Amino acid sequence: MFSPFFERASVREALGAFALISVAVIFNLTFGYFSAFFAVYLSFFEWDYIGPMKFVGLKNYELMLVDLFKGMSGASYFVSPFYTGLKNIILYTAIVVPIQTFLAIVLAALANQKIRGIQFFKVSYFLPATTCPVIISLIFIWLFMKKGFINYALGYVAPGFQPDWLNDRNYILLAMSIVAIWGTSGHFFVSFLAALQAIPRDIYEAAMLDGAGPIRRFFFITIPMLKPMITYVVVMGLIGALQMFDLAWVMAGTGGGPGGSGYTLAMDIYNEAFTKLRPGIAAAKSMFLFVIIFVTTYVYQKKYGGGIR
Amino acid sequence: MKNYEKMIAKFEEKYPTIEVKYEVITQMFHENILASYGAGVAPDVFYVDTSWAPTFIEKGALYPVDELASPEFINQFYDFLLEPFRGKDGKLYGLPKDWSMLALFWNKKLFAEAGLTSPPDTWDELLEYAQIIADKTGKPGLAIYLGGFNRYVPVALGYGAPAPWFEKPGDEAWFDRPEVKETLIWYINLYREGKIARENEGKTPYVVQPADVGAGWLGDAFGKQEVAMVISGNWMIPFLADQFPDFKYGEDWDIAPVPKGPKARATMAYTVALGINAKTEHPEEAWKFVEFILGRDGQHELVVKMGHTLPSMKGLEESPDMWPQHKKTLSFKYDKVLVFLWGPKSGELEGKISDVMAAAMRGEISTDEVIPTVKEAVSAVLGG
Numbered sequence: 001m002f003s004p005f006f007e008r009a010s011v012r013e014a015l016g017a018f019a020l021i022s023v024a025v026i027f028n029l030t031f032g033y034f035s036a037f038f039a040v041y042l043s044f045f046e047w048d049y050i051g052p053m054k055f056v057g058l059k060n061y062e063l064m065l066v067d068l069f070k071g072m073s074g075a076s077y078f079v080s081p082f083y084t085g086l087k088n089i090i091l092y093t094a095i096v097v098p099i100q101t102f103l104a105i106v107l108a109a110l111a112n113q114k115i116r117g118i119q120f121f122k123v124s125y126f127l128p129a130t131t132c133p134v135i136i137s138l139i140f141i142w143l144f145m146k147k148g149f150i151n152y153a154l155g156y157v158a159p160g161f162q163p164d165w166l167n168d169r170n171y172i173l174l175a176m177s178i179v180a181i182w183g184t185s186g187h188f189f190v191s192f193l194a195a196l197q198a199i200p201r202d203i204y205e206a207a208m209l210d211g212a213g214p215i216r217r218f219f220f221i222t223i224p225m226l227k228p229m230i231t232y233v234v235v236m237g238l239i240g241a242l243q244m245f246d247l248a249w250v251m252a253g254t255g256g257g258p259g260g261s262g263y264t265l266a267m268d269i270y271n272e273a274f275t276k277l278r279p280g281i282a283a284a285k286s287m288f289l290f291v292i293i294f295v296t297t298y299v300y301q302k303k304y305g306g307g308i309r
Numbered sequence: 310m311k312n313y314e315k316m317i318a319k320f321e322e323k324y325p326t327i328e329v330k331y332e333v334i335t336q337m338f339h340e341n342i343l344a345s346y347g348a349g350v351a352p353d354v355f356y357v358d359t360s361w362a363p364t365f366i367e368k369g370a371l372y373p374v375d376e377l378a379s380p381e382f383i384n385q386f387y388d389f390l391l392e393p394f395r396g397k398d399g400k401l402y403g404l405p406k407d408w409s410m411l412a413l414f415w416n417k418k419l420f421a422e423a424g425l426t427s428p429p430d431t432w433d434e435l436l437e438y439a440q441i442i443a444d445k446t447g448k449p450g451l452a453i454y455l456g457g458f459n460r461y462v463p464v465a466l467g468y469g470a471p472a473p474w475f476e477k478p479g480d481e482a483w484f485d486r487p488e489v490k491e492t493l494i495w496y497i498n499l500y501r502e503g504k505i506a507r508e509n510e511g512k513t514p515y516v517v518q519p520a521d522v523g524a525g526w527l528g529d530a531f532g533k534q535e536v537a538m539v540i541s542g543n544w545m546i547p548f549l550a551d552q553f554p555d556f557k558y559g560e561d562w563d564i565a566p567v568p569k570g571p572k573a574r575a576t577m578a579y580t581v582a583l584g585i586n587a588k589t590e591h592p593e594e595a596w597k598f599v600e601f602i603l604g605r606d607g608q609h610e611l612v613v614k615m616g617h618t619l620p621s622m623k624g625l626e627e628s629p630d631m632w633p634q635h636k637k638t639l640s641f642k643y644d645k646v647l648v649f650l651w652g653p654k655s656g657e658l659e660g661k662i663s664d665v666m667a668a669a670m671r672g673e674i675s676t677d678e679v680i681p682t683v684k685e686a687v688s689a690v691l692g693g
Contacts, residue, residue, distance in 0.1 A: 049347040050368040078665055078686040169673060255456075255664045259673045274340040275657055277364065279347075 043283035060284035077260035082285065084256070085265040088173055092264070093241040095177040096184075101233050103185040108192035109222060122193070129187035137250035140179045141166065144251075166251065169259035176247045176262060184240065188233045195229035196222065231305045235297045242293050245270070265289050312611055320601050327594045339656075346370060353595040357403050357584040359393040359648055360655035365584065366394070367653060371402040372585035377596040378404070385605070385622045393650045394582050403582030404603050405621035407612045409542035410578045410646060411463065412638045413565040419537040422446045428538075428565035432464055432495075435538070435568045439503065442537045443515035450515045452527055452536040453499060455670050456663030459577055459649050460540060464492045466645050467570020475652040481687040484680050492570075493666075497679060500670040532556060540567055542579060543618045546634045550616065558634050566641035573644035580621065580648060654690055661686045 043060055045053040064082070071083020111122050128136065143149045144165040151162045165175040199222070207217050223230075245266035252262025254271075269289065273282035317329045332352065334341045339361050345351040357365055365371050373396075375383065383391070386405060394403035413435075415428045420438075423445035429435040439450025454460060462473060468488040474480065483489060503516030514521070517536060524530035528545040531538075532553040539545075549556065556562060567576045583603060585595045601607055608620045609628060616632040619639065625631075626639055651658045665683045668674050674682060 047347075048368050049343045050365075050370045076682055076685065078661060078668075078682060079689045167671060255660065255667070258671055259668060260664075274337070274343065275660065277343065 039283045039286055042280055043287050045280050047279050048277055049279065056280065060278075060280045061287075063281055064284045064288060077256070077263070081256065081260060081263055081271070082265070082268050084260045085263045085268040088261065089242055089244065089264045089266075092173055092177055092180075092244060093238060095174070096180045096241045097234060097237040099177075100181045100185045100188065100237055101230060103181060104188035104233065105192050105223070105226065105230070107185060107189040108196050109218060111189070111193055112196045125186040125189050127186065128183045129190075131183070133183060133246045134250055136179060136183050137247050140175070141251060144175050167258055169257070169261040172252055172257045172262040176244075176251055179247055179251070180241070180244070184237070188237070191229055191233055192226060195226050199225045227304070231301060234300060234304075238296055238300065239293055242289065242296070312615060316602060316607060316611060320598060323601070324594075324597060327597065329598060351586050351588070353586050353589040353591060354583055354598055355586070356406070357394070357582045358656075359580055359582075359650045360659060362393050362403065362582065362650070363653040363655065366396045366402045370584075370587055372587045372589060372592055372595075373400040373402055374404055374585060374596070374599070375401045377585070377592060378600070382600065382604075385624075387621060387623060389578070389646065389648060390580050390621050393580070393648050394584075403584040404599065405580040405582050406603060407608070407618040407621050408578055408580040409544055409618045410638060411460070411540050411542055411567050411576045412641065413567055414531055414539050414541060414545065414562060415565060416531070416534060416537045416562050418561055419446050419448060419534070423537075428563070429568055432467060432568045432570055436499065436503075439515040439538065443507075443513045446537070447513050448534075449503075449513065449517040449522065449536045451499070451503070451538045452517050452519055452522070452524075452530045453540075454527070455500065455518050456667035458651075458659050458662040458666060461493065461496045461666070462647065463540075463567050463575045463577060464496055464570065465489050466575035466647065467568070467573050468492050469570070469572035472645070472647050473651055475654070475658055475687055475691055478688055478691045480652070480691060481684040484684050484687070490680055493679060493683075494676050497666060497669045497676060501672060501676070505672055531562070542577075543635055543638055546632065547616050564634060564637050566643070574642070575645040575647060576641075576643050578646050578648045657690050658687060661690055 042053075044055060044057060046056045046059070047053045067080060067082040068086070071080030071086075075083075077084045107125050111118060111125065145151075146162070146164045146167070150165070154161055163171045165171045203221055203225070204217060207221055212220065243266055244264050248256070248262050248264045248267055251257070254267075256263025256267065265285070266289070269282045269285045272285060273279045314331065317331055321327065321329060338356065339358065342351065342355055351370075357371065378401075383401065383404070387408075390405040390408055391401060394405070395401055413428055419442055420426070420428075423438075423442040425438060425441065429438045435451065442448065442450035465488065466472065468491070470483070470486055470488045470492070473483050475483070484493070499516045500518070504514040504518075504521065507514045517530075519526050519530040522530050522533070522535035524533055524535060527539040527541045528548045529552075530536050531541070531545070532549050534556065546558075549558070549562075566574060568574075583599045585592060585599060589595050602611065603621070605622060605625065608622055608625055609630070612618055612620045613625055613628050614630045616635065619635055620626060626636065649655070662683055665674075665679065665686055668682075669676065669679045
């Protein structure tokens with residue numbers, strides 16, 4: 001008696017569901033999968049956007065490797081920006097990922113305490129994650145100026161240490177790293193907070209009975225129990241850091257800043273595509289970046305990601 | 310861009326069968342246009358900068374306008390402004406919308422404070438005056454850009470160098486010319502000595518870049534009266550009138566010719582064309598629009614009356630609506646007016662050479678390294 005009604009309802013429900021999901025699926029297919037596969041396809045072609053595409057086999061990859069070897073054999077930044085970008089982004093990732101992960105854990109552990117006004121701290125930690133990176137970079141440009149707030153504050157902490165953050169090639173990458181750490185720790189903090197709240201309280205109680213203090217509890221209980229989440233955060237952090245573009249574009253400028261020390265691989269891909277008008281080589285370079293990201297995250301997960309599965 | 314919308318409304322009134330869709334690209338203009346070509350949705354009519362013109366022409370992106378325009382119409386434009394838009398086949402691929410040239414802008418009040426009465430006439434005087442102003446007024450005498458190859462070229466021409474042209478490997482030998490070597494180092498030292506060395510001595514710098522005085526660009530630094538001189542183009546004139554109405558032309562500041570060298574007085578000219586998409590489905594309609602905007606009435610409305618820049622059609626500068634500041638820039642006598650174009654890869658070359666110059670100005674590479682590095686960078690661009 002009810003079945004026709006239910007059947008009709010379920011069909012309608014299914015239609016509604018598909019209609020709602022399809023929006024996301026279509027966006028993902030066009031801007032995600034189609035673009036990704038088109039980039040693979042493009043990397044085998046020579047093209048100038050205007051004329052027809054010409055198949056050139058592996059020539060784009062060859063030109064990319066030539067660029068890389070030129071840099072490795074000591075050519076200056078002006079001639080081998082690809083190598084400079086690669087070198088910078090590896091250093092940047094090595095600075096940013098460990099610190100942002102550790103800081104996010106510490107913030108989460110602090111926010112997990114039962115103290116008054118904790119909601120305020122939670123909101124303030126997360127706020128940077130909701131702000132557009134370009135705006136963050138613009139604000140930090142002001143803070144990092146030679147006579148800006150950061151050097152003013154440093155004057156009290158470390159007198160005499162007044163680097164020209166944005167115009168000194170030894171400091172610009174560090175300045176960008178600091179902004180990235182500040183901006184992303186809050187984002188990952190939320191993940192850790194959720195993971196922390198899932199740790200059974202009795203483990204801590206047992207440890208307290210055995211006389212473990214807060215520091216020991218943090219290092220011997222909290223960190224090991226967070227291992228699966230740490231793997232996730234490190235992997236996401238690696239992917240984000242290796243692709244970094246926006247901070248460098250704004251803080252170092254399109255040319256990569258002093259001595260190219262703020263230049264990144266993603267910026268070189270952009271310049272290859274739109275300044276040199278060689279989208280094929282740009283695609284080949286993005287395949288190279290993809291391989292780096294894939295290998296690093298794969299190796300990391302293989303080694304430390306046991307807890308996830 | 311209200312004025313454009315007004316002109317479009319007038320156009321649509323005159324040609325009721327043609328509809329104009331107006332889109333503004335605020336940033337990364339040429340990147341956007343190229344991407345739209347790639348996607349097959351490029352606009353019918355768009356701006357083409359001189360430095361990008363060879364790329365667009367060579368790749369067959371532009372419609373030859375001499376197939377649409379009458380010779381009489383084309384003859385009304387200044388010849389030297391048409392040159393950058395001519396292809397190797399001799400055809401014309403765009404008509405200049407307007408143009409600007411460099412001139413020296415000087416702050417009369419700061420000059421008077423420093424005891425100076427007239428603007429510098431030679432490059433040596435420019436440097437000398439900048440130092441006097443810094444010492445006497447505590448404000449830097451001159452602001453320049455870090456890098457900015459096109460701003461340096463008038464110095465090289467003034468000392469007898471030929472116009473730079475980089476097309477094939479080997480053309481980077483331009484930098485080996487003694488007058489180029491000497492003037493390029495001189496230009497780089499403006500900042501190395503005028504800013505960095507002076508500050509190390511604890512003195513007011515006599516040369517700065519806009520950011521050093523909290524300004525976004527040369528016009529901003531000059532308008533805020535943080536520096537006494539800048540060399541910039543006509544585009545600065547409406548900006549000053551609009552942003553700094555209390556800083557008055559004639560009373561507070563004036564315009565002078567770009568300084569000369571021992572061999573010549575040279576300046577740079579900048580122009581942008583309205584080009585028509587080679588693949589347009591409506592060449593006739595697109596042409597009618599270009600003709601309307603660039604024609605005598607269009608330029609009078611958009612360029613002359615608005616005081617934006619200089620009209621690209623001969624004779625329009627005689628109009629009573631022409632701003633006196635612009636008129637004055639046209640009255641200067643130059644031995645050479647060079648349109649911004651360094652060869653088929655102008656945009657990329659300007660960027661690369663400027664990067665090396667900026668690195669040298671900041672002191673990251675020594676002055677001895679400048680010439681070899683710049684040659685290496687240029688030959689890398691030319692070689693592929």
